[in-house]
Amino acid sequence: MSTERETSTRNPRPFPYELRTFPVRLVQGKVPDEVARWSEAVALGFYANAPTGAELAKVAALEQVDGRMATGAYLIDAATPAGAWGPEYPVATYAYHRKDLNVGGGTLLPVHQITAVTVRPSHRRRGILRAMISTDLAQAKAAGIPMAALTASEAVIYGRFGFGAATHVCQVEVSSRGGIAFHSPSAAAQGTVEVADVQVVHDLHNEIFARVHAATYGSIGRHEMYRLVASGQGDYSSMEPSKNIRAALHYDAAGEVDGYVTYKPDEAATPPTVKIVDLLAAGEGAYLALWNYLGSLDLIGRVTWDMAPEVDPLEWAMAAKRDYKRTETEDHLWLRILDVPAALAARPYRADGRISIHVADPLGHASGIFRIEVVRGTATVTRCPEDGSVEAELAMGVSELSSMYLGAVTARTLLAAGRLREEKPGTADRFDALLALPVSAHSLTNF
Known part of the structure; x- marks a missing residue:
């Protein structure tokens, strides 16, 4: 007779790899060899x-x-073929930095942002990604970080590690031939917009983004490279400045800059099109005023943007609503709760109430039964004993809870999709009433 345990013991799966973590930095003005080789990978x-x-x-x-x-x-204790990259080059890469997430109510929640995840094709399906992400998330949890986040190039990978799609972003096309007509022209004419050098955007970016971030539900912190990306002065594919990016600044009634847009021509597009590189509007009226400016560009028939919100005031401000077209809606920010009480207590609530939920977590960080009690919009979240003395009313995985956290999906929808279970009828609707907020989450950050 043979069992799975006996088989795995008899034929252990080798893991000839060592995980090494180090800071990305300069040492005496130079890039260390390990950083250079990691970057090449x-x-x-x-x-x-x-x-x-x-x-x-x-x-x-x-x-x-x-x-x-x-x-x-x-690779350790393993030879590489002649001519191939040697063992000093990693066969897989992974990185993190830490910023914060706007979870509403003026709260910026510390978040562990994961990026640069790759596995060399010749070393896939050997457990490398699982080893890297499991180790990293355990360390983040131990450090007291309640939430992890990433933006996924391949969305099917991360659900099994407890991540759930938490915000979406839209690609839009706005017809601008002859200008954009607004239902209320005065709403799009607040303050003034003037052309500026892109270097000004580089210098203003962090200040303007901080204001947008603090005011935007679902916004996640930007890394330093964004100053270059927003101003066309470089990105991860090339540090060469772009010569065809233009900038415009929005000034409020007091003459202070409270927003900007950078844009470039899309030379392959028909009709003549400009593509928004970055748009940040921190002040009242700045968003529509910047769009009004884009609509006034001569010789341009269309403006496109890849980072538009799902609920966009521009669509409802335009007199010709059909001139606003969503060409694609895609998952954007993926969240992964590591500490259920800390994460759920951090965000605001519109309705008071009490509910007990069971959360399953493949990595164990968020598993358990939790009682959520909301009084005057503030939640107290308590871990309950799992000895049968407390019965959960709603059961879900941490991926599902992470998707519901900012409102990307409702419990009612996940119930219909077979992704959560009611232990007591009507609990999904009660949970939705607790979580509902009047705004839609939107993140303007890729990482």
Whole structure:
């Protein structure tokens, strides 16, 4: 007779890799060899240009500001074929930095942001990603970080590690031939908009984004590279400045800058099109005024944006609503709750009530039965004993709870999808009433 345990003991699956974590930084003005080789492996995984010494130094300096930590999986006790990358190059990469997430009510929740995840094709399906992400999330939980986050290139990968899609983003096309007509022209004419050098955007970015971030439900912190991306002065594919990016600033009634847009021509598009690179509007009226400016560009028939919110005031401000078209809606920010009481207590609630939920977690960080009691919009979340003395009314996985956290999906929808279970009829509707907020989450950050 044979059992699965006996089989796995008799034929252990080898894991000839060592995980090493180190800061991305400059040492005496130079990029350490381990950082350079790790960066080459990341570029390989994302089909990016191999970074040169000067470019790599610029990137490392930016990531040092963020406190970026890199992890690589390295072959140990194994030979590599002649001519192939040697064991000093990681076969898989992973990185994190820590910022915060706007969860509403003026709260910015500390969050563990994961990025640069690659596995070399010749080393897949060997448990490397599971080893990296399991180790990293355990360390983040031990450090007291209640939430992890990522933006996924391949969305089917991360659900099994407890991540759930938490915000969505839209690609939109706005017809602008002859200008954008507004239901209320005065709403799009607040303050003034003037052309500026893109360097001004580089210098203003952090200040303006901080204001937008503090006011935008679902916003997650940006890394230092965004100053270059927003101003067209470089990105992870190339640190060469773009020569065709333009900028415009919005000034409020007091003459202070409270928003900007950067944009560039899309030379392959028909009709003549400009594409928004970045748009931040911190002040009242700045958002519509910047769109009004874009609509006034001569010789342009269309404006596109890849980071529009699901619920966009522009669509409802335009007199010709059909001139606003969503061409794609896609999952954007993925969240992963690590500490259920801390995460659920941090966000606001519109309705008072009490409910007990059971959360299953494949990695164990968020597993348990939790009683949520909301009084005057503030939740107290208590871990309950799992000895049968407390019965959960609603059961779900941590992935489902993470998707519901900012309102990307309702419990009622997940119930119909077979992704959560009511232990007491009507509990899904009660949970939705607790979680509902009057605004839609929107993140403007890729990482």
